Amino acid sequence: MVSDILPISRSQFPMTNRLWIYDTTLRDGAQCEGLSLSLEDKLRIARQLDSLGIPFIEGGWPGANPKDVQFFWRLKEQPLTQAEVVAFCSTRRPGTTAANDEMLQAILSAGTRWVTLFGKSWDLHVIESLKTTLEENLAMIRDTIEYLRSQGRRVIYDAEHWFDGYKHNRDYAIKTLEAAADAGAEWLVLCDTNGGTLPHEVSQVVRDVLAALGTNREVPVQLGIHTHNDSGVAVANALAAVQEGVTMVQGTINGYGERCGNADLCSLIPNFQLKLGHNCIEDEQLVKLTQVSRSISEIVNLAPDDHAPFVGLSAFAHKGGIHVSAVEKNPLTYEHLEPEKIGNRRRIVISDQAGLSNVLAKARTFGMDLDRKNPACRQILEKLKDLESQGYQFEGAEASFELLMREALEQRPPWFEIKGFQVHCDKVGEDCTALATVKLSVNGTNILEAAEGNGPVSALDAALRKALVNFYPAIAHFYLTDYKVRILDSGAGTSAKTRVLVEFSNGQDRWTTVGVSGNILDASYQAVVEGLEYGLVLGDREAIVLTVSSY
Numbered sequence: 001m002v003s004d005i006l007p008i009s010r011s012q013f014p015m016t017n018r019l020w021i022y023d024t025t026l027r028d029g030a031q032c033e034g035l036s037l038s039l040e041d042k043l044r045i046a047r048q049l050d051s052l053g054i055p056f057i058e059g060g061w062p063g064a065n066p067k068d069v070q071f072f073w074r075l076k077e078q079p080l081t082q083a084e085v086v087a088f089c090s091t092r093r094p095g096t097t098a099a100n101d102e103m104l105q106a107i108l109s110a111g112t113r114w115v116t117l118f119g120k121s122w123d124l125h126v127i128e129s130l131k132t133t134l135e136e137n138l139a140m141i142r143d144t145i146e147y148l149r150s151q152g153r154r155v156i157y158d159a160e161h162w163f164d165g166y167k168h169n170r171d172y173a174i175k176t177l178e179a180a181a182d183a184g185a186e187w188l189v190l191c192d193t194n195g196g197t198l199p200h201e202v203s204q205v206v207r208d209v210l211a212a213l214g215t216n217r218e219v220p221v222q223l224g225i226h227t228h229n230d231s232g233v234a235v236a237n238a239l240a241a242v243q244e245g246v247t248m249v250q251g252t253i254n255g256y257g258e259r260c261g262n263a264d265l266c267s268l269i270p271n272f273q274l275k276l277g278h279n280c281i282e283d284e285q286l287v288k289l290t291q292v293s294r295s296i297s298e299i300v301n302l303a304p305d306d307h308a309p310f311v312g313l314s315a316f317a318h319k320g321g322i323h324v325s326a327v328e329k330n331p332l333t334y335e336h337l338e339p340e341k342i343g344n345r346r347r348i349v350i351s352d353q354a355g356l357s358n359v360l361a362k363a364r365t366f367g368m369d370l371d372r373k374n375p376a377c378r379q380i381l382e383k384l385k386d387l388e389s390q391g392y393q394f395e396g397a398e399a400s401f402e403l404l405m406r407e408a409l410e411q412r413p414p415w416f417e418i419k420g421f422q423v424h425c426d427k428v429g430e431d432c433t434a435l436a437t438v439k440l441s442v443n444g445t446n447i448l449e450a451a452e453g454n455g456p457v458s459a460l461d462a463a464l465r466k467a468l469v470n471f472y473p474a475i476a477h478f479y480l481t482d483y484k485v486r487i488l489d490s491g492a493g494t495s496a497k498t499r500v501l502v503e504f505s506n507g508q509d510r511w512t513t514v515g516v517s518g519n520i521l522d523a524s525y526q527a528v529v530e531g532l533e534y535g536l537v538l539g540d541r542e543a544i545v546l547t548v549s550s551y
Helices: 039-052 066-077 102-109 123-128 134-150 162-168 170-183 199-213 234-243 265-275 289-299 321-329 356-365 375-389 398-408 456-468 473-477 490-495 520-539
Strands: 020-023 056-060 084-090 114-120 154-160 187-192 223-227 248-251 417-428 431-442 445-453 479-487 498-505 510-517
Touching: 020 265, 039 056, 039 066, 039 289, 056 066, 066 084, 084 102, 102 134, 114 134, 114 170, 123 134, 123 162, 134 154, 134 170, 154 162, 154 170, 154 223, 162 170, 162 187, 162 199, 170 187, 170 199, 187 199, 187 234, 187 248, 199 223, 199 234, 223 234, 234 248, 234 265, 248 265, 265 289, 321 356, 356 375, 356 398, 375 398, 398 510, 398 520, 417 456, 417 520, 431 456, 445 456, 456 473, 456 520, 473 520, 479 520, 498 520, 510 520
Parallel strands: 020 056, 020 248, 056 084, 084 114, 114 154, 154 187, 187 223, 223 248
Antiparallel strands: 417 431, 431 445, 479 498, 498 510
C-alpha cells in the first residue's frame, strides 16, 4: 500500500524511477459538461482504477454532497485492493481555526488516510475571492495541514492557480508552498488550474520551485503536477514537469474534466512507462489500459473517442493501401509502439481507398487466410468500391463488411430471410408512438410480427427481435448502443439519400452495421437487420472463427 511508505523519499520507493499516478476522475473529471455519476457509477469506476493499479484515487469532497459521503462509507465496507482512496477539501475558512471548521470534521469522518487539501497561490484570489489578507491565507494553509496531521492524516497539498499566481507574484506564491511544506504536506502539487501555461513555462517554473525550496529539509520536498487542457497541452505540460523532477502526476481517465478537460492518464501512463522509463503501474496492469478506458466511457455514458492516442479504436488503424502493405511486412513502419502493450490492437480499415492488401489483411482478422489469386478477392474489392460510391461506409461498419465478405465466399449462414416491413406512426398531442410489422422466414417458417416503440426505428427493432427470439434466444441479450444518421446529398432536400450506422452490443462485444437508402426507415431497417444477424454470427463460435472489436 502507498501508505506503508513513510517518510516519502526517493530511496524508499519500492520500484526504481517510481512515478506516482493520482487519478481525479471521480472529482475533477466529474465536472465535465454532460457527465453525471451516480453513487454506483463512482464505485464501479473506483474498482476499475484499482484493478489498473492506480495508487491514488481521489473520491470526492466529503460533506459537499450526500453522494460523496456515501461513497467513502461504502468503500469502508468493501475496501479497494491496493489503491489509496483520497478525500478532497479546501483550507479552513478565514477568521476561524481548523479544529472548529465543520467542513474538516466531515473530511475526518470519511476515514481516509490521505487528504488532498487545496489552497490559494494567487494573491488575486486571496484578495478578490476569499476577501482576506495574504498573511491570513498563509495561516489558513498552515493551520489546516497541521490540524489534519495531528488527526493522523497524510496530506497532499494542491496549490490552486499555481502558475498564474507565480507569474503575478512569485515571492508570495513561493511562501504558500513553504507554508504547506513546513506544516507537513508530503507532496506540493503545482496546479495549472486555468490551463493557460505552455510546456516551456512549466519546465522553467518547476526548476525555479525546486531551487527556491532547496534540498536541506528533513524530508525532501516532493512536487506534483496537475494540468488542464485549455491550451491543448495538458499532457505535454505534465511530461515537461516530470522531466524536471516532479514525482506525482494528477489526471483523469480519457481526459474528462471541466471546460476542455484534464490531462489524460490514458496518454500519460504509456508515455511515462513505455517511452520515458518511469514505473507507474505493473506491465500486466498496463495491458488493461484500453479496456479500462472504454469501460469507464460506458459507465459515464459518453461515447469513446475513437481517435484518442493509445486507447482509441483508430489509434492503430491503417487505411491507405501502401500503409497496410508496409505494416503487414513490419508494423514498425507505421506504428510507434506495439498496441498489445496497452491492450489495444491493430486494425485494417476498409474503404473506397482500399487496395487488395487491405482486403487480404482484413480477411485475416476475420479468421480467413485468402490467396491473392482467389477471384473472390477482386470481387470483394469491386463490390466494396461500388457500394461506397452509393454512399455505404465500411470503415465505420466493419460488421457489415464481414458479412459482405462472407457472402462473397459463400460463408454467410442463412439465419433468416426478410420478406418486408411496414411502419405506422401516430402523433396525438405531445405523444408520438410507432407500430412496426415485419414479415420474415426462418428455416422455411413464415413469421408475421408487430411491436410498438417510441419511434419507427425502435418499433422495427422490437418487431424483429420478437419475430426471431424464439428461434435465436441470444437476440434477447443484444441491445442498440448508438444510432447515427448522415444525409449524403443535402441539396436533394427531403429526397436526399441517407446513410444509417447502428451500433449493437451483447454486453461484451460491440459491432456496427450500415444501411443506405433514399428512405431513412429502409436504411435503418437494413442496418438493424444486419446488426442482429452479425450478433448471431458472433455467437456461432464453433462454426465460424471470428476476431471482433471487443470493448
